[in-house]
Amino acid sequence: SQVPSITLNNGLVMPQLGFGVWQVPDDEAEKTVATAIETGYRSIDTAAIYENETGTGKAIAASGVARDELFVTTKLWNSEQGHDSTLRAFDASLDKLGLDYVDLYLIHWPVPAKDAYTDTYKAFEKILADGRAKAIGVSNFHPEHLKRLLAETSVVPAVNQIELHPQLQQAEARAFHAEHSIATEAWSPLGQGRGLLEVPTVVAVSQKHGRTPAQVVLRWHLQTGNIVIPKSVTPSRIKENLDVFDFELDADDLAAFAALDEGKRLGPDPAEFNVGA
Ligand code: NAD
Numbered sequence: 001s002q003v004p005s006i007t008l009n010n011g012l013v014m015p016q017l018g019f020g021v022w023q024v025p026d027d028e029a030e031k032t033v034a035t036a037i038e039t040g041y042r043s044i045d046t047a048a049i050y051e052n053e054t055g056t057g058k059a060i061a062a063s064g065v066a067r068d069e070l071f072v073t074t075k076l077w078n079s080e081q082g083h084d085s086t087l088r089a090f091d092a093s094l095d096k097l098g099l100d101y102v103d104l105y106l107i108h109w110p111v112p113a114k115d116a117y118t119d120t121y122k123a124f125e126k127i128l129a130d131g132r133a134k135a136i137g138v139s140n141f142h143p144e145h146l147k148r149l150l151a152e153t154s155v156v157p158a159v160n161q162i163e164l165h166p167q168l169q170q171a172e173a174r175a176f177h178a179e180h181s182i183a184t185e186a187w188s189p190l191g192q193g194r195g196l197l198e199v200p201t202v203v204a205v206s207q208k209h210g211r212t213p214a215q216v217v218l219r220w221h222l223q224t225g226n227i228v229i230p231k232s233v234t235p236s237r238i239k240e241n242l243d244v245f246d247f248e249l250d251a252d253d254l255a256a257f258a259a260l261d262e263g264k265r266l267g268p269d270p271a272e273f274n275v276g277a
Helices: 026-039 053-062 083-097 117-129 143-152 171-179 200-209 213-224 235-240 251-258
Strands: 005-007 013-015 043-045 071-076 102-107 133-139 159-163 183-187
Touching (some): 026 053, 083 102, 102 117, 117 133, 143 171, 171 183, 200 213, 213 235, 213 251
Parallel strands (some): 043 071, 071 102, 102 133, 133 159
Antiparallel strands (some): 005 013
16 A cells, blocks of 8 residues: 555554544444545554444454454553453453454553553563564653653553644654654544644645645644544545645645644643543
8 A cells, every 4th residue: 555654663564544443433433444444544543442342343354454464453441450450451352353463552541540550561561472462552651651661661662652733743752752762653633623624824734735634734744753543434534534645745834834833632631641540
């Protein structure tokens, strides 16, 4: 396919653009993921808490695409953190997905109040060693959480999946990741379609290129080096979000995007998000 890849720090190759399925109900996930795979997506991002691993797995099984051409990510929910509970939760996720391995397994949030992410990650290292995940990583970890993980565990996380879009550019996190060979994956890359796609700069750049606001935002991510996982349940948008490999933003466009950073979070601050502790 024309989707570029990112080589993770353990050599695993990951498509730079994939498909996110947060807020897609399980009974719709099968159809939506099937549409995404037919459209050409090869990377799917789900999580235990999305409660759509079953539908996602059904779409994967029915797709006719070879397992080794797909890249499947799922995530451990906060309430399951801890060594043994992690191993049980991973079994349940694999079972729902109908797979014998995932490509990437992520700790969904650090949950500082629970203070269990290093024990949890040691269970992840076992899952990795057993070949049941091809890579392991984290999500929503601030550099302070990563520093502790790097000090207390052996395998450097392959990925940190964080909220990242033009209004929350995450320069400090991105620099820390680069320094430690951790790939940066952007969640809510389109700012959840709330406001960002109407920002005058984004609209102006989109008109200049004769593309949609979503497409120029995705170009910004790709040219910034981020892995992206835009979500849509609308077939025309699913297609539009993958159709971003035949144009480029120029230096003026990138400078205009740089000025949009306002540290605007749509989701919670991971330092304070302790749901499931
Ligand atoms: P997103 O930024 O991908 O935005 C999705 C929304 O934008 C859609 O629901 C739709 O309303 C709109 N949209 C999509 N394509 C469009 C288009 N072409 N034109 C106009 N509007 C369009 O938001 P998201 O779903 O929050 O994030 C993407 C994925 O990231 C999720 O599905 C999930 O897989 C992952 N995620 C992870 C975490 C985490 O904590 N790790 C948190 C949130 C999301």
